[in-house]
Amino acid sequence: MRSRYIINVFFFLFSLLVFTQQELYTSYTISDSLSANANAVIRSNDMRVSLKSSSEMHVVYKRIITVLNKQGNDAVDAYVYYDNNIKIKELQAIVYNALGVQIKKIKKSDFKDVSAVSGGTLYSDSRVKYLEYTPIAYPYTVEFTTEIVNENTAFIRPFRPIDGYNVSAENSTYSIIYPPNLEIRTKEKNFELFNLEKTKNSNEISYKVKNLAALESEMYGPTFFDISPMVLVAATQFSLEGVESTAENWNDFGKWMYKDLIMGTDDLPQSTILKVQELVKNETTDLGKAKKIYQYVQDKTRYISVQVGIGGWKPFNTSEVDRLGYGDCKALSNYTMALLKAVGVKSNYVVLYAGQSQRSFEKDFAAMMGNHAILNIPMEDEDVWLECTNQKVPFGFIGNFTDDRDVLVVTPEGGKIVHTKKYEPEESVQHIQGSYDISNEGYIQAKVKLKSKGIQYNSKYSLESETERELDKHYKNQWGYINSISINEIHVENNKETIEFMEEVSFQAPNYSKIVADRMLLPVNAFNRNEHIPDRYRNRKFSLKVKRGFTDLDEVEIKLPSNYKLEALPKNYNIENKFGHYKAEVVVKDESTLIYKREFVVKDGEFPKEDYKKFRDFHKAVARYDNSKIALIKNQPN
Numbered sequence: 289m290r291s292r293y294i295i296n297v298f299f300f301l302f303s304l305l306v307f308t309q310q311e312l313y314t315s316y317t318i319s320d321s322l323s324a325n326a327n328a329v330i331r332s333n334d335m336r337v338s339l340k341s342s343s344e345m346h347v348v349y350k351r352i353i354t355v356l357n358k359q360g361n362d363a364v365d366a367y368v369y370y371d372n373n374i375k376i377k378e379l380q381a382i383v384y385n386a387l388g389v390q391i392k393k394i395k396k397s398d399f400k401d402v403s404a405v406s407g408g409t410l411y412s413d414s415r416v417k418y419l420e421y422t423p424i425a426y427p428y429t430v431e432f433t434t435e436i437v438n439e440n441t442a443f444i445r446p447f448r449p450i451d452g453y454n455v456s457a458e459n460s461t462y463s464i465i466y467p468p469n470l471e472i473r474t475k476e477k478n479f480e481l482f483n484l485e486k487t488k489n490s491n492e493i494s495y496k497v498k499n500l501a502a503l504e505s506e507m508y509g510p511t512f513f514d515i516s517p518m519v520l521v522a523a524t525q526f527s528l529e530g531v532e533s534t535a536e537n538w539n540d541f542g543k544w545m546y547k548d549l550i551m552g553t554d555d556l557p558q559s560t561i562l563k564v565q566e567l568v569k570n571e572t573t574d575l576g577k578a579k580k581i582y583q584y585v586q587d588k589t590r591y592i593s594v595q596v597g598i599g600g601w602k603p604f605n606t607s608e609v610d611r612l613g614y615g616d617c618k619a620l621s622n623y624t625m626a627l628l629k630a631v632g633v634k635s636n637y638v639v640l641y642a643g644q645s646q647r648s649f650e651k652d653f654a655a656m657m658g659n660h661a662i663l664n665i666p667m668e669d670e671d672v673w674l675e676c677t678n679q680k681v682p683f684g685f686i687g688n689f690t691d692d693r694d695v696l697v698v699t700p701e702g703g704k705i706v707h708t709k710k711y712e713p714e715e716s717v718q719h720i721q722g723s724y725d726i727s728n729e730g731y732i733q734a735k736v737k738l739k740s741k742g743i744q745y746n747s748k749y750s751l752e753s754e755t756e757r758e759l760d761k762h763y764k765n766q767w768g769y770i771n772s773i774s775i776n777e778i779h780v781e782n783n784k785e786t787i788e789f790m791e792e793v794s795f796q797a798p799n800y801s802k803i804v805a806d807r808m809l810l811p812v813n814a815f816n817r818n819e820h821i822p823d824r825y826r827n828r829k830f831s832l833k834v835k836r837g838f839t840d841l842d843e844v845e846i847k848l849p850s851n852y853k854l855e856a857l858p859k860n861y862n863i864e865n866k867f868g869h870y871k872a873e874v875v876v877k878d879e880s881t882l883i884y885k886r887e888f889v890v891k892d893g894e895f896p897k898e899d900y901k902k903f904r905d906f907h908k909a910v911a912r913y914d915n916s917k918i919a920l921i922k923n924q925p926n
Contacts, residue, residue, distance in 0.1 A: 542703015
């Protein structure tokens with residue numbers, strides 16, 4: 289009797305476990321709170337990291353995700369990287385339909401296997417296996433399992449319960465096990481709104497979090513990295529491509545990078561050293577010498593991604609770059625640094641996160657970070673930053689790819705976190721000087737000169753390389769609010785010395801003005817209408833963040849049609865607030881000529897979410913006034 293009772297209890301518990309597991313594969317058990325605003329729901333996300341030593345790491349990962357619609361397909365993330373140091377022990381995916389019935393099983397050999405880098409890469413031994421699956425219906429669920437052994441321990445995957453917008457998570461766990469002789473450092477970010485469970489003992493740290501609602505992207509919001517929950521993990525003692533290292537802070541990290549990655553790569557040929565010394569012999573300042581060297585690098589080299597060396601982190605020797613005439617960001621930055629050293633100018637190698645998001649290094653958490661390398665030249669007044677992979681960018685201009693963020697500057701004495709250049713609104717200026725004539729039939733003939741600096745230069749200088757056809761398309765798109773526009777002449781000039789981009793364009797268009805009976809309505813702003821109105825949010829979740837400010841200054845002469853006279857002008861408009869200011873006026877020069885003046889400044893900064901409506905109202909007001917019209921009335925015969 290007792291044995292039968294025990295058997296019944298066993299089968300009950302076993303059935304309960306099976307039922308609970310089965311719930312993860314059917315979409316109908318997902319709560320409304322997790323499906324709200326979600327394209328996919330992570331049912332279970334479990335990662336177990338085992339550090340056997342400073343040079344051996346095992347990672348077991350299992351992820352069950354239900355995809356609710358087509359937009360959720362990218363959230364499956366069923367892939368694994370491998371190379372000579374990363375071995376895949378297990379790789380499998382199982383697909384279930386909405387009822388939790390298995391419909392497909394994908395073995396390791398069935399995964400797509402491709403190079404892990406883009407076509408612009410010269411060569412690389414890094415590869416990726418990924419799941420290629422085309423769903424026949426939604427929702428569906430994927431169970432993805434992988435196990436790898438990695439000889440590199442410099443990179444330890446962080447705990448990321450959710451890894452994209454519009455993805456929620458039901459359960460997510462992470463644990464790292466390590467021997468007593470290793471020190472593990474962690475940093476928890478953005479868990480204020482989530483109930484994070486943390487357990488720590490002498491050789492294991494574990495995290496667990498449940499029921500994370502999907503985050504939605506908001507216009508002018510922080511980046512996903514800045515708001516998503518994450519735990520960063522690093523080992524103080526680690527190995528990279530067989531090189532054992534110890535680094536607890538950024539100073540240590542910089543010393544290690546200089547000693548093991550940079551030092552010993554400077555082997556410029558003596559002939560090149562003599563050539564660049566001759567090149568700068570008439571320059572009396574470090575700045576003048578640096579400009580000559582930068583131009584020399586731009587003329588001699590080109591960028592090609594080369595993913596080799598210590599985990600893709602060690603630059604090629606400078607002699608190789610000098611001989612081949614190409615290199616990746618690491619190699620070209622290191623080569624430029626060696627050339628500067630040859631002419632007596634000190635510079636420093638820099639590692640950072642590149643991209644428009646302005647992602648910064650963590651000041652208080654040293655670990656392998658970044659995706660790009662540039663150069664820093666310390667100067668008395670202001671540091672100079674050099675992007676060494678671009679043949680067209682001016683000396684000292686870094687633009688929105690690497691501006692305004694915390695980066696790691698590597699020196700022989702150690703590493704330090706430094707902030708790159710921030711382009712202020714008053715530096716990022718577009719100045720418009722233009723004129724246009726309006727015919728009696730409402731036809732417009734226009735000429736305009738634009739001069740752009742700072743971040744506004746950043747969006748223009750690539751036009752120098754465009755074909756006439758592409759330029760024609762660009763300006764028709766820029767002035768898309770003018771129907772049937774025809775571009776007559778285009779001239780662009782990139783002044784790399786002053787870091788200014790000049791544009792001269794003339795165009796024409798019929799029916800620019802609207803004629804009704806004896807009246808003509810003439811849109812005053814022909815060259816620079818602000819049509820951007822930020823999205824509306826009934827319940828804004830995140831703060832307002834304007835990453836980069838700018839200034840627009842416009843002055844335009846307007847020639848009125850001979851058969852019409854002025855009836856009414858738009859009122860002068862002036863608005864100023866914490867987000868910037870806008871000022872516009874139309875001045876009567878004579879009976880046939882008007883002068884239109886406009887100033888629009890947007891300030892960068894982070895503001896409380898409660899300010900978003902006022903920010904949106906500011907842009908609405910600008911857009912409304914930019915669309916103002918002059919009223920003309922036909923001259924009456926004598």
